[in-house]
Amino acid sequence: MVEEFEPRIIAFLCKWCSSAGSDLAGVSRMEYPPNVTPIQVMCSGSVSPLYVFSAFHRGADGVLVSGCHPGDCHYIKGNYYARRKLALTKELLEHVGLEPERFQISWVSAAEGQKYTRIIKDFVNELKPLGPQAKLRRKPSW
Amino acid sequence: MVNIEDLKAEAKRILKGGNVKYIIGYERPSNAWKANPVFARTPEDVDRLVWDPSCIHNLVRFVVDEKRRKAKEKPVDSRPIGVVVKGCDSRGIVVLIQEKFIERMDVFLIGVSCESTGVVDERKLAKKTVGTTVLKVKFGERMNYVVTTEDGILDIPAADIIADRCLECIASFPVVSDHLLGEKSKRDVPKPFQSVEKMESLPTKGKWDFWEDQLRKCVRCYACRSVCPMCYCDECVVDTINFAVTPETTAEEKAQRIKWLEKSPADSENIFYHLVRAIHLAGRCIDCGECERACPVNIPLRMLNKKMEKEAKELFGYDVGFDAEKPALMSCYLDGDPGDFIR
Numbered sequence: 001m002v003e004e005f006e007p008r009i010i011a012f013l014c015k016w017c018s019s020a021g022s023d024l025a026g027v028s029r030m031e032y033p034p035n036v037t038p039i040q041v042m043c044s045g046s047v048s049p050l051y052v053f054s055a056f057h058r059g060a061d062g063v064l065v066s067g068c069h070p071g072d073c074h075y076i077k078g079n080y081y082a083r084r085k086l087a088l089t090k091e092l093l094e095h096v097g098l099e100p101e102r103f104q105i106s107w108v109s110a111a112e113g114q115k116y117t118r119i120i121k122d123f124v125n126e127l128k129p130l131g132p133q134a135k136l137r138r139k140p141s142w
Numbered sequence: 143m144v145n146i147e148d149l150k151a152e153a154k155r156i157l158k159g160g161n162v163k164y165i166i167g168y169e170r171p172s173n174a175w176k177a178n179p180v181f182a183r184t185p186e187d188v189d190r191l192v193w194d195p196s197c198i199h200n201l202v203r204f205v206v207d208e209k210r211r212k213a214k215e216k217p218v219d220s221r222p223i224g225v226v227v228k229g230c231d232s233r234g235i236v237v238l239i240q241e242k243f244i245e246r247m248d249v250f251l252i253g254v255s256c257e258s259t260g261v262v263d264e265r266k267l268a269k270k271t272v273g274t275t276v277l278k279v280k281f282g283e284r285m286n287y288v289v290t291t292e293d294g295i296l297d298i299p300a301a302d303i304i305a306d307r308c309l310e311c312i313a314s315f316p317v318v319s320d321h322l323l324g325e326k327s328k329r330d331v332p333k334p335f336q337s338v339e340k341m342e343s344l345p346t347k348g349k350w351d352f353w354e355d356q357l358r359k360c361v362r363c364y365a366c367r368s369v370c371p372m373c374y375c376d377e378c379v380v381d382t383i384n385f386a387v388t389p390e391t392t393a394e395e396k397a398q399r400i401k402w403l404e405k406s407p408a409d410s411e412n413i414f415y416h417l418v419r420a421i422h423l424a425g426r427c428i429d430c431g432e433c434e435r436a437c438p439v440n441i442p443l444r445m446l447n448k449k450m451e452k453e454a455k456e457l458f459g460y461d462v463g464f465d466a467e468k469p470a471l472m473s474c475y476l477d478g479d480p481g482d483f484i485r
Contacts (some may be wrong), residue, residue: 031477049421050379054402057414065232070481080475083484084458090483091453093416095342095446097350119485135350139410 006060007127009036012051014044016074017109018066020051021094024113025095032117033124036064044069049089055136056070056136058094062121069107079107098135101126143281144193144254144324149226151189152252152321156255162250165224166204167225168197175276177202182224183224183373193226193254193323195262195279195287198305200430201225202234202371209374228261230307232316232317232426233463234371240466243374246318253319258329259300260308267303271296279296279371285329307431307444310334317464335452341445353413359439360412362405364444367419367432372426380405380415416446424450428463 019040025032035054041047055063065086067079068087086105095098104123108116149167156162169180169190177197182188208223227235231255238244249278262279271291278290287303289296301309313333315326333339342353356463364380367373379402387396403414427447434444454460460471468474 011417031325048404050418053417053421057403057410070477077404080477080479081472082482083479084475085472087419087457087480087483088453091457092420092446092450093425094346095349095449096353096413096417097346097348099346104485105483122485135354136413137410139406139408 005131006126007035007048007124007130007132007140008059009062009064009127010055011036011038011066012041012044012047012061012062013038013108013141014067014074014079015040015042017068017072018106019043019118020110021066021112022114023114024110026113030113030117033121035124036047043073043075044054044082045073045075045080045085047082047086049076049092051087052086052089052093053136056098056102057135057138059137061130061133062104062123064104064106064123066106066108066116068118069109072109098133099130101130102133128136143237143257143283144276145321146191146193148323149193149252149254150188150191152217152323153182153191153224154185156250157182157185157188161221162224163219163221165202165222165226165252167191167202167226167252168193170196170200170278175278180275190460190469191226192441194261195281197226198261198264198435200231200234200371200432201227202238202430203369203432204369205235205238206374209248212426222250222274224252226252226254227319228254228256228428229314229316230309230320230372233313234430236463236466237426237428237470240463240468240470241432243293246466251316251319251321253322255316255322255324255327256308256311257285257324258310258314258327259285259287260304260314262287262303264307266305270298270303276316287386297384305431306337307429307434310429315466318466325339327414334450334453338445338448340451341449350470354409356441357416358409359414360407360416360441361439362407362412362415363438364437365436369432370423370441371430371455372423372428373419375422377416379403416441416443419452421448423462425454425462427451 047065052063067082073079090103093103106119153165165182168177170192171178179199239246273289274293276291280288282288285300287298287300289298312331404411454471
């Protein structure tokens with residue numbers, strides 16, 4: 001039997017909302033795919049595009065950046081900066097030919113455990129038909 | 143039209159008065175049609191200055207170097223430096239002021255208008271003048287260039303040999319200057335992003351195949367970084383060597399150091415480097431085309447930077463390098479920024 005491809009997702013979750021949201025999903029025993037490796041960051045605004053490129057470079061099949069809803073940021077405006085920065089990052093990744101589905105951004109509040117599970121489920125379902133991400137993955141050719 | 147004598151007179155005036163340290167401009171070397179950058183330190187040097195379509199270089203890079211030099215200078219000579227700037231170069235100065243890298247009074251800008259055209263693309267000109275040697279290129283009266291070759295004078299329409307970036311230039315005159323030469327003449331650019339739009343129409347796979355082919359060539363000489371007036375970071379993510387390793391540095395410390403990418407010019411490392419460069423230049427690149435000109439393997443680097451410029455314009459209505467008072471693209475936001483890509 002051929003084993004089904006299981007995508008590996010790196011999720012940058014902001015400490016104040018999305019991380020708490022994923023926690024809520026956990027403690028509420030909601031079921032969602034185990035493909036995510038969460039990385040807690042202090043704010044979605046602190047996610048440098050470099051982190052995203054690096055995650056793909058180290059072999060992530062998909063990258064999710066998640067923060068508070070606009071207006072709810074713990075640092076007042078971090079997620080607004082994130083929105084600009086990540087919009088450009090997304091456009092750039094698409095421009096060089098990475099599938100647009102591989103990089104996602106979402107707003108998940110601390111109360112939205114349900115939404116978090118839904119986003120992960122959708123993400124995994126979208127990534128499965130794409131197969132492993134080999135474009136930006138490190139290939140030591142020397 | 144820019145009268146070169148006016149340029150020289152102004153340059154002489156400020157050098158004689160001791161208002162500036164030196165003036166960076168263009169000169170014609172004795173053996174080629176292409177202009178070279180020149181540092182005019184005395185009023186006599188000024189006679190070497192030229193202005194014609196072969197003045198391709200962006201001299202703003204020297205302003206960045208000057209700041210570095212000034213930091214080590216003793217005693218500090220805080221006079222400004224004079225720079226001859228084209229339209230694109232002046233926008234580079236605006237971005238540097240906007241980012242507070244330099245102050246407005248650090249530079250004395252002698253603005254020169256590109257006469258509604260631009261500068262010459264070396265390769266395009268070479269194709270037009272096969273079998274002869276170009277001696278001189280001059281601006282013509284009506285959007286043309288007068289090319290003097292060994293076999294006579296050619297009159298070539300500007301659109302045929304103009305650099306790619308100038309075809310998409312929306313302001314072919316300096317936006318800031320202390321002394322402006324020539325007219326602020328605007329040319330109609332119906333499609334300022336046509337090269338990028340062509341690229342965008344490709345499917346995902348087509349885009350990737352294109353970039354993989356192009357970036358495979360990269361030898362990581364970092365010429366694009368060295369020549370770029372906006373690449374002025376003291377430490378670059380690609381140079382892990384910048385972090386000092388002393389005898390006290392333990393093996394564990396070394397292992398803990400973040401190494402974002404390898405130095406080897408492998409495909410995956412190349413694309414990583416160029417992605418980082420493109421995102422760093424988003425909203426800062428003024429499209430002077432120096433990276434592409436300096437690239438020894440002809441990677442169309444402008445296509446990456448132009449894409450970022452396009453998105454800055456389309457998503458956030460941000461024009462790069464026109465207003466030094468405005469905050470930089472990434473250091474501001476609007477409530478109405480598009481967010482429809484967010485789940």
